[in-house]
Amino acid sequence: MRFVTQASFxxxxxxxxxxxxxxxxxxxxxxxxxxxxxxPEREANASSDFSEVVVWLEPVEHSGEAxxxxxxxxxxxxxxxxxxxxxxxxLVVPLGSVVDFPNRDPFFHNVFSLFxxxxxxxxxxxxxxxxxxxxxxxxxxxxxxxxxxxMSAVVVAIDTPYVGVSDRSGKVSIINVPDGKYRxxxxxxxxxxxxxxxxxxxxxxxxxxxxxxxxxISENPSFSLAHKNKYGQDYAPxxxxxxxxx
Numbered sequence: 240m241r242f243v244t245q246a247s248f249x250x251x252x253x254x255x256x257x258x259x260x261x262x263x264x265x266x267x268x269x270x271x272x273x274x275x276x277x278x279p280e281r282e283a284n285a286s287s288d289f290s291e292v293v294v295w296l297e298p299v300e301h302s303g304e305a306x307x308x309x310x311x312x313x314x315x316x317x318x319x320x321x322x323x324x325x326x327x328x329x330l331v332v333p334l335g336s337v338v339d340f341p342n343r344d345p346f347f348h349n350v351f352s353l354f355x356x357x358x359x360x361x362x363x364x365x366x367x368x369x370x371x372x373x374x375x376x377x378x379x380x381x382x383x384x385x386x387x388x389x390m391s392a393v394v395v396a397i398d399t400p401y402v403g404v405s406d407r408s409g410k411v412s413i414i415n416v417p418d419g420k421y422r423x424x425x426x427x428x429x430x431x432x433x434x435x436x437x438x439x440x441x442x443x444x445x446x447x448x449x450x451x452x453x454x455x456i457s458e459n460p461s462f463s464l465a466h467k468n469k470y471g472q473d474y475a476p477x478x479x480x481x482x483x484x485x
Contacts, residue, residue, distance in 0.1 A: 290406055294403050340369060429462045
């Protein structure tokens with residue numbers, strides 16, 4: 240099961256340069272267009288799930304200069320390795336955040352990200368151990384395990400506090416947005432990069448204008464979670480017979 244979290248953004252306290260500056264709740268609605276699949280039950284479940292779409296606002300201009308600070312009591316975000324999966328699958332964090340990678344499986348893992356975004360290789364580490372990575376490069380980092388090919392996750396590092404992630408119904412909420420002009424950005428793992436670029440638009444937010452509208456995304460029919468290991472090679476097939484102990 241995949242999970243989406245915005246908990247890491249709760250430690251943002253948005254303070255305006257003017258005590259009278261308007262703070263708005265900006266909303267949007269996401270719709271994902273998918274290619275029909277052969278299994279009707281699976282298609283019904285998939286077609287109604289519009290989650291895991293990241294939407295953020297990049298300030299162009301706004302009234303009052305905003306200051307963002309971290310809440311000291313907030314725990315660091317985590318990507319837990321459990322049951323040969325990353326939990327959550329999608330993690331959105333502020334630029335510069337340190338993310339912990341605890342291993343809660345009874346065997347070794349090797350988390351790596353060698354493509355876009357933050358590049359790192361945590362090497363082999365055992366059950367109960369935790370490694371950490373600072374995501375100091377804005378963008379999307381695709382994460383895998385060099386031992387288990389079925390494991391994948393995404394960390395999106397954003398350099399603005401005005402961000403939201405869609406729920407299953409496609410609703411997106413972005414809190415504490417001051418009046419002003421913004422560039423709206425969208426990212427969806429199963430979308431085409433060209434389409435994500437085409438969805439960028441400039442919007443104005445005010446007390447009377449807080450609806451960012453409907454965001455329609457076409458799912459990439461060729462999307463696949465298949466990938467190579469950290470050496471650029473295919474994963475070794477699992478053993479066909481149990482290991483015999485001496």
